Amino acid sequence: MDTFQETIFKLKQYWSDRGCIITEPYDVEVGAGTMCPETFLRVLGPKPYRVAYIQPSRRPADGRYGENPNRLYKHQQLQVILKPSPADILDQYLGSLEAIGIDLNKHDLKFEEDNWESPTLGAWGIGWQVMMDGLEITQFTYFQQCGGVDLDLVPAEITYGMERLVAFLQGRSSVYDIDWTREVKYATVRLAEELQHSVYNFELASVDTLWQLFSLHEKECQRLLDAYASYPEKSRFPLLAAYDHVLKCSNLFNLLDARGAISVTERVGVIGRVRKLAVGVASLWLDQQSAASESLNEVAVQ
Amino acid sequence: MSALPLLIEIGTEEIPDWMIRNAVSNFREMVTSLLAEEQLGGVIRFADATPRRIALIADQVLSKQPDREELVFGPPKSAAFQDGKPTSAALGFARKNGVEVDMLRIEATPKGEYVAVRKMTPGRSAKQILAQALPDLILKIYFPKTMYWTGKGGARFIRPIRWLVAVLGENEVIPFEIEGVASSNITDGHRRLGARAIFVHAGNYVSQLEANGVIVCSEQRKRRILDGMAKLVEGTGLRVKADSALLETLVFLTEYPTPILGSFDRHYLALPEEVLVTVMRHHQKYFSLEDEAGRLAPNFIAVINMASDPEGIVRHGNERVLQARFNDARFFWEFDQRKRLEDRVPDLAHVTFQAKLGSYLDKTHRMVALVREFGGDAHAVRAALLSKCDLTTEMVKEFTELQGIMGGLYARQQGEPEEVARAIYDHYKPLSMEDSIPATLGGCLVALADKVDTLRGCFELGLAPTGSKDPFALRRAAQGVVKILVEGKIALSLDRLAAGNHELRDFLLDRVRYYFKDVRGFRYDEVNAVLASAADDLVDVEQRLLAIQTVRPTADFEPLAASFKRIQNILRQAGFTGCGAVDASLLEPGPEQELFAAFEKLRLQVSALREKKDYEPALVAIASLRPQVDRFFDHVLVNVSNETVRQNRLTLLANLLTEFSSIADFSEIVTSS
Numbered sequence: 017m018d019t020f021q022e023t024i025f026k027l028k029q030y031w032s033d034r035g036c037i038i039t040e041p042y043d044v045e046v047g048a049g050t051m052c053p054e055t056f057l058r059v060l061g062p063k064p065y066r067v068a069y070i071q072p073s074r075r076p077a078d079g080r081y082g083e084n085p086n087r088l089y090k091h092q093q094l095q096v097i098l099k100p101s102p103a104d105i106l107d108q109y110l111g112s113l114e115a116i117g118i119d120l121n122k123h124d125l126k127f128e129e130d131n132w133e134s135p136t137l138g139a140w141g142i143g144w145q146v147m148m149d150g151l152e153i154t155q156f157t158y159f160q161q162c163g164g165v166d167l168d169l170v171p172a173e174i175t176y177g178m179e180r181l182v183a184f185l186q187g188r189s190s191v192y193d194i195d196w197t198r199e200v201k202y203a204t205v206r207l208a209e210e211l212q213h214s215v216y217n218f219e220l221a222s223v224d225t226l227w228q229l230f231s232l233h234e235k236e237c238q239r240l241l242d243a244y245a246s247y248p249e250k251s252r253f254p255l256l257a258a259y260d261h262v263l264k265c266s267n268l269f270n271l272l273d274a275r276g277a278i279s280v281t282e283r284v285g286v287i288g289r290v291r292k293l294a295v296g297v298a299s300l301w302l303d304q305q306s307a308a309s310e311s312l313n314e315v316a317v318q
Numbered sequence: 319m320s321a322l323p324l325l326i327e328i329g330t331e332e333i334p335d336w337m338i339r340n341a342v343s344n345f346r347e348m349v350t351s352l353l354a355e356e357q358l359g360g361v362i363r364f365a366d367a368t369p370r371r372i373a374l375i376a377d378q379v380l381s382k383q384p385d386r387e388e389l390v391f392g393p394p395k396s397a398a399f400q401d402g403k404p405t406s407a408a409l410g411f412a413r414k415n416g417v418e419v420d421m422l423r424i425e426a427t428p429k430g431e432y433v434a435v436r437k438m439t440p441g442r443s444a445k446q447i448l449a450q451a452l453p454d455l456i457l458k459i460y461f462p463k464t465m466y467w468t469g470k471g472g473a474r475f476i477r478p479i480r481w482l483v484a485v486l487g488e489n490e491v492i493p494f495e496i497e498g499v500a501s502s503n504i505t506d507g508h509r510r511l512g513a514r515a516i517f518v519h520a521g522n523y524v525s526q527l528e529a530n531g532v533i534v535c536s537e538q539r540k541r542r543i544l545d546g547m548a549k550l551v552e553g554t555g556l557r558v559k560a561d562s563a564l565l566e567t568l569v570f571l572t573e574y575p576t577p578i579l580g581s582f583d584r585h586y587l588a589l590p591e592e593v594l595v596t597v598m599r600h601h602q603k604y605f606s607l608e609d610e611a612g613r614l615a616p617n618f619i620a621v622i623n624m625a626s627d628p629e630g631i632v633r634h635g636n637e638r639v640l641q642a643r644f645n646d647a648r649f650f651w652e653f654d655q656r657k658r659l660e661d662r663v664p665d666l667a668h669v670t671f672q673a674k675l676g677s678y679l680d681k682t683h684r685m686v687a688l689v690r691e692f693g694g695d696a697h698a699v700r701a702a703l704l705s706k707c708d709l710t711t712e713m714v715k716e717f718t719e720l721q722g723i724m725g726g727l728y729a730r731q732q733g734e735p736e737e738v739a740r741a742i743y744d745h746y747k748p749l750s751m752e753d754s755i756p757a758t759l760g761g762c763l764v765a766l767a768d769k770v771d772t773l774r775g776c777f778e779l780g781l782a783p784t785g786s787k788d789p790f791a792l793r794r795a796a797q798g799v800v801k802i803l804v805e806g807k808i809a810l811s812l813d814r815l816a817a818g819n820h821e822l823r824d825f826l827l828d829r830v831r832y833y834f835k836d837v838r839g840f841r842y843d844e845v846n847a848v849l850a851s852a853a854d855d856l857v858d859v860e861q862r863l864l865a866i867q868t869v870r871p872t873a874d875f876e877p878l879a880a881s882f883k884r885i886q887n888i889l890r891q892a893g894f895t896g897c898g899a900v901d902a903s904l905l906e907p908g909p910e911q912e913l914f915a916a917f918e919k920l921r922l923q924v925s926a927l928r929e930k931k932d933y934e935p936a937l938v939a940i941a942s943l944r945p946q947v948d949r950f951f952d953h954v955l956v957n958v959s960n961e962t963v964r965q966n967r968l969t970l971l972a973n974l975l976t977e978f979s980s981i982a983d984f985s986e987i988v989t990s991s
Contacts, residue, residue: 276668
């Protein structure tokens with residue numbers, strides 16, 4: 017039986033063998049692997065791209081002080097992006113399950129409709145939750161829009177919830193009992209983090225401070241977006257830095273929400289503010305990309 | 319010309335189960351009309367689907383269209399020939415149609431003589447026609463939500479199309495392409511149970527697929543599930559709880575369904591049955607079972623998309639998942655008890671009802687006021703106050719379909735009076751026209767307050783449903799209001815419920831019509847007649863409808879209704895709007911005086927009966943007026959030249975009509991004569 021990390025290694029190897037770049041997790045807090053620039057920005061525009069990475073994903077409202085065996089404040093997603101999606105994508109996906117030791121002839125597999133939408137990212141897609149013996153083991157999405165933009169090439173996004181998947185493989189009823197290595201349990205690695213962040217998110221986070229941080233990141237992002245038009249050399253412009261501030265805002269929104277600090281009337285408005293930034297970055301990013309490819313063409317012509 | 323069978327199969331990635339049935343019938347219709355329009359004959363003998371394929375087989379498709387002979391008209395004879403010689407117009411026409419000029423003929427038409435040519439259009443081959451038409455036709459199959467899978471501007475379908483089969487006869491492939499997928503005579507078997515490349519044609523399609531783990535016929539999959547379940551419980555004393563919606567879902571989630579029996583630990587039965595069944599049904603798509611006494615059994619049936627589970631691996635997996643789910647539920651059940659419902663009321667400020675209509679706390683306040691206004695007792699008011707609190711519980715956040723039900727269960731657990739618990743439990747009812755209304759008056763009032771508040775709020779914001787779009791489920795809410803008012807015998811005024819919003823009132827009236835006609839089966843003209851006279855109190859509407867239904871078959875009723883219609887026409891044509899008292903001195907002896915006398919006698923009797931809501935005898939009494947009315951029309955002329963007499967006669971008729979239309983407007987009754 018493979019350990020948590022061995023299963024991750026095998027999936028990374030599998031997708032590496034299929035042409036994916038393997039990156040390490042993004043270093044800014046995100047709610048899902050989709051939000052990382054490696055997905056959110058790379059799916060935009062006409063350039064093919066293949067990438068896979070583990071992304072620890074924070075969902076402050078899902079924290080349970082480490083008491084609930086299946087629910088986590090932070091879980092590890094293995095995110096795969098194949099852009100454009102190959103015609104045999106589902107077969108490749110099924111192959112990945114075999115690669116981590118699942119004998120598909122002995123299990124029941126169903127693809128149940130589950131479409132994905134992120135209002136804060138202006139993004140949505142069509143897809144399924146993949147059910148294995150009654151357990152959701154993967155989220156599969158064909159992106160349609162990102163940052164409010166129709167996508168030139170439809171990417172397939174495969175998201176494995178690693179804790180749930182490995183608990184299934186190891187036959188554990190609590191994620192905390194998963195063998196991370198042969199000697200070390202999941203709880204040893206992560207329980208304290210679950211507990212302490214739950215305490216912070218639900219009890220001790222300063223609402224005032226979080227709001228201030230939100231405003232600061234929002235302001236900084238907007239300042240950059242406003243500066244793009246007059247910036248002379250587009251390819252040098254730090255849109256990637258602007259996007260980090262969008263991610264900060266998104267995470268702060270989730271924290272404030274978990275803290276019960278966002279009133280009903282405010283809620284839609286705050287989502288709209290984050291969305292505006294995300295859409296802003298997306299459209300400038302496209303502009304920057306096409307500017308870059310034009311200047312490349314010019315170089316080629318010369 | 320030969321006739322051949324045709325096979326079309328669209329191979330896709332997994333289509334959402336609930337869309338498949340409609341897509342099949344839509345596809346079938348389109349192919350039917352294509353074959354008809356193109357005169358290709360063909361009888362569709364099979365149209366069905368699995369999650370991964372939509373298939374159709376037609377027999378006796380003509381290999382080509384019949385040749386068509388048509389007459390093509392050219393210039394008039396006068397312009398085509400001069401002195402018996404063809405002009406340039408005639409030569410041009412002949413050239414255009416590829417014939418020698420001596421092939422032209424003169425045809426007489428209503429507009430004169432014209433030059434014409436008889437032209438044979440050879441029928442095109444079915445292969446050619448279908449190859450051209452199928453790509454568009456396939457992409458036009460209706461799905462509620464589509465996607466593109468290559469890129470912006472690409473074809474749209476419900477899920478990516480991965481293969482296409484189109485075969486005429488045994489091996490003639492109809493060639494076409496959609497998004498780079500070329501048609502062929504090769505299909506794909508079940509993902510695990512079949513081969514990935516199978517040659518098929520109409521004659522062997524169903525059997526070839528069955529040999530490769532796919533039961534294409536949905537009815538056969540349903541049978542397999544039902545028979546399999548029956549076999550599983552045989553001799554166990556267990557009964558499967560019937561669930562046709564779940565069965566339909568599973569039929570279209572599988573290509574080769576096999577039911578398996580699993581079990582769970584008895585101690586979970588301590589949780590409320592509602593919770594256990596919801597977890598099994600909605601989240602795991604399992605059938606639940608009951609024992610001989612009708613108690614929930616610690617078992618379930620899962621339907622897998624495989625032929626069997628010989629080692630019990632799938633059963634074991636499902637049991638583990640269910641156990642985890644039940645553990646979650648038990649955790650929620652215990653955790654939620656830590657905070658009483660009444661302590662959760664302030665938390666509702668953080669739950670959005672609708673962006674512009676505020677939070678559920680705002681809604682709760684409005685509901686409490688409404689229940690008071692409707693005359694609810696202290697229990698009903700208390701229930702309204704607590705009704706939405708379960709939205710803040712972990713259980714309802716996880717299992718949203720348990721809203722209301724959990725509130726009721728928690729209320730009971732926390733020692734609220736049974737009336738309060740029951741009213742909370744029921745207040746989302748009726749969930750459909752088939753569902754029952756809340757069991758208690760208190761429950762009915764809370765349910766009404768909830769729905770009326772939603773309707774009022776949304777209509778004020780201009781969010782009335784349009785076409786098939788009804789995101790706030792306002793039709794269901796309005797339907798629920800109507801059903802509760804009638805079946806709960808609650809005599810609240812529709813006008814008052816609509817709070818002066820005419821659009822909402824009309825919307826409710828539409829639902830009233832729908833309810834009485836389509837749900838209760840009253841005839842449409844009876845519904846129109848009753849609503850035309852008064853529609854505000856639905857309990858009263860129902861009583862009047864029942865009376866009409868009873869009296870209608872009697873001999874005098876329909877003829878009298880016809881006479882009322884005649885009266886209405888006379889009044890309308892005369893432009894008569896006044897309605898004073900009849901001057902008895904102006905009445906002619908005979909039929910006119912007799913009608914007046916009979917009317918005077920009946921009006922008191924009818925109005926007394928009407929006051930008591932004794933509608934049936936009132937209608938019988940009105941119908942008894944028929945002989946006098948008939949004689950009046952046989953012998954008395956209304957439109958006489960003496961204006962005073964004429965006005966008096968119109969007044970008599972108007973009085974009659976007004977007085978006797980207060981139960982139903984008889985002129986709305988469609989008479990058979």
